[in-house]
Amino acid sequence: ELKVEQNPxxxxxxxxxxxxxxxxxxxxxxxxxxxxxxxxxxxxxxxxLLSNGAVKQEGRLMASLDTxxxxxxxxxxxxxxxxSATYFCALNQGGKLIFxxxxxxxxxx
Amino acid sequence: GAVVSQHPSWVICKSGTSVKIECRSLDFxxxxxxxxxxxxxxxxxxxxxxxxxxxxxxxxxxxKDKFLINHASLTLSTLTVTSAHPEDSSFYICSARDRAxxxxxxxxxTRLTVT
Numbered sequence: 313e314l315k316v317e318q319n320p321x322x323x324x325x326x327x328x329x330x331x332x333x334x335x336x337x338x339x340x341x342x343x344x345x346x347x348x349x350x351x352x353x354x355x356x357x358x359x360x361l362l363s364n365g366a367v368k369q370e371g372r373l374m375a376s377l378d379t380x381x382x383x384x385x386x387x388x389x390x391x392x393x394x395x396s397a398t399y400f401c402a403l404n405q406g407g408k409l410i411f412x413x414x415x416x417x418x419x420x421x
Numbered sequence: 422g423a424v425v426s427q428h429p430s431w432v433i434c435k436s437g438t439s440v441k442i443e444c445r446s447l448d449f450x451x452x453x454x455x456x457x458x459x460x461x462x463x464x465x466x467x468x469x470x471x472x473x474x475x476x477x478x479x480x481x482x483x484x485k486d487k488f489l490i491n492h493a494s495l496t497l498s499t500l501t502v503t504s505a506h507p508e509d510s511s512f513y514i515c516s517a518r519d520r521a522x523x524x525x526x527x528x529x530x531t532r533l534t535v536t
């Protein structure tokens with residue numbers, strides 16, 4: 313059974329700082345997703361990573377995938393308040409998405 | 422493109438009544454749709470997989486007689502919460518898998534409050 317674990321679960325950052333969210337998973341999967349969720353809202357797709365070594369960047373967010381280590385990272389560069397949200401990673405297992413616990417990010421001035 | 426709608430966006434119902442939530446793929450066809458439930462400060466939990474023209478597949482621990490799923494067309498799935506109780510209050514999110522690209526797209530969610 314696929315297990316997906318994120319850490320940290322809560323992250324309070326100062327604006328301008330860098331930090332990384334980690335997503336570990338227990339069995340192989342053909343694709344890994346990162347989503348953002350704002351309070352009271354549904355999921356917004358950020359990245360989909362398909363292969364080992366894949367790296368994708370959008371603005372201040374960069375996601376990478378290491379399939380050998382079964383690890384994905386979401387790196388935040390020079391955080392701004394607008395990035396405050398909950399971030400989820402999810403993996404495909406037989407067509408279903410299995411989600412991590414989520415990382416609640418709070419960026420403070 | 423790839424828009425999924427849910428209706429209603431929020432609903433309040435009394436304990437013991439039933440409520441239906443619709444999930445529609447607006448610009449693509451979806452042979453498969455998924456229903457998730459999310460409690461406050463928690464992750465999304467898959468409840469069931471809805472397949473067009475066939476019975477839904479429920480995850481372990483989800484009562485199929487309580488959460489009725491119908492997927493009558495390639496663009497519409499419905500979730501009916503029967504005999505709702507306050508503990509069914511939650512955020513219900515659907516996703517639809519594009520039959521052409523196999524990618525999943527999420528609806529905006531429905532907040533259910535049972536009083």
